[in-house]
Amino acid sequence: MIKSKPRRLHPLAIRIMHWINAVAMIVMIMSGWGIYDDYVIIHGLHFSSSLRLGSWAAPSLLWHFAGMWLLACNGLAYLVYGLVTGRLRERMLPIQGRALVQTVRETLHFKIQHDDLTVYNAVQKLLYIVVILAGISQVVTGLLIWKPIQFSSALALLGGFQAVRIEHFIGMCVIVGFLIVHVALSLLVPQTLWAMLSGGPRLQPRGGSP
Ligand code: HEM
Numbered sequence: 768m769i770k771s772k773p774r775r776l777h778p779l780a781i782r783i784m785h786w787i788n789a790v791a792m793i794v795m796i797m798s799g800w801g802i803y804d805d806y807v808i809i810h811g812l813h814f815s816s817s818l819r820l821g822s823w824a825a826p827s828l829l830w831h832f833a834g835m836w837l838l839a840c841n842g843l844a845y846l847v848y849g850l851v852t853g854r855l856r857e858r859m860l861p862i863q864g865r866a867l868v869q870t871v872r873e874t875l876h877f878k879i880q881h882d883d884l885t886v887y888n889a890v891q892k893l894l895y896i897v898v899i900l901a902g903i904s905q906v907v908t909g910l911l912i913w914k915p916i917q918f919s920s921a922l923a924l925l926g927g928f929q930a931v932r933i934e935h936f937i938g939m940c941v942i943v944g945f946l947i948v949h950v951a952l953s954l955l956v957p958q959t960l961w962a963m964l965s966g967g968p969r970l971q972p973r974g975g976s977p
Pocket residue numbers: 781785788789790792793858884895898899902942946949950953959960961962963
């Protein structure tokens with residue numbers, strides 16, 4: 768683990784990667800809806816043209832391919848940074864069952880406490896881990912349906928082309944669901960939004976006294 772000088776809650780690298788990820792994810796979602804609309808999975812479910820990036824499937828695909836490199840490279844950089852510095856483990860683990868139930872209960876009673884910005888609550892930790900896993904799954908399933916010949920064995924393992932297409936669609940639903948809750952919460956607790964823009968409070972150096 769790398770020992771570091773006093774640091775911000777969200778170091779500059781994390782802020783840059785977070786906002787690049789937000790842009791890339793939105794490009795991926797809106798262009799994905801453009802591609803989907805050409806060959807729907809749920810009959811009767813269409814996305815309005817104002818929600819689609821690209822006027823029809825071909826330009827939407829070009830947007831999707833452009834966004835995919837940004838998403839995959841930026842996501843990889845975020846994971847490597849988080850693992851090498853120990854930040855991912857420090858911020859997202861451990862998740863205790865009792866704390867999870869308690870936070871869900873409080874949230875259902877609209878008691879959203881976020882006095883200490885430096886600690887993610889159990890629900891936040893779980894949501895962040897789920898969305899990181901969903902992001903990885905989107906890159907993998909996207910690769911499989913993009914190159915079905917090269918990855919035919921992996922495709923078969925996951926149930927075939929159409930099954931993987933549905934898995935890719937479900938991953939999108941998870942990410943969109945996360946995004947709705949995530950953006951709503953960051954607007955309800957705007958100091959978290961400001962911290963993700965400015966860096967937030969200074970933390971003790973890793974390995975220093977708490
Ligand atoms: C587009 C609008 C978005 C806004 C306004 C937003 C806002 C924020 C804010 C305010 C935080 C800090 C939360 C806190 O300190 O309590 C945060 C963290 C985070 N956001 Fe977002 N976000 C957006 C998009 C996304 C997207 C698209 C994803 C992934 C699909 C995402 C994933 C995350 C993750 C994983 C963290 C934790 C980062 C870390 O500490 O390493 N966000 N976001």
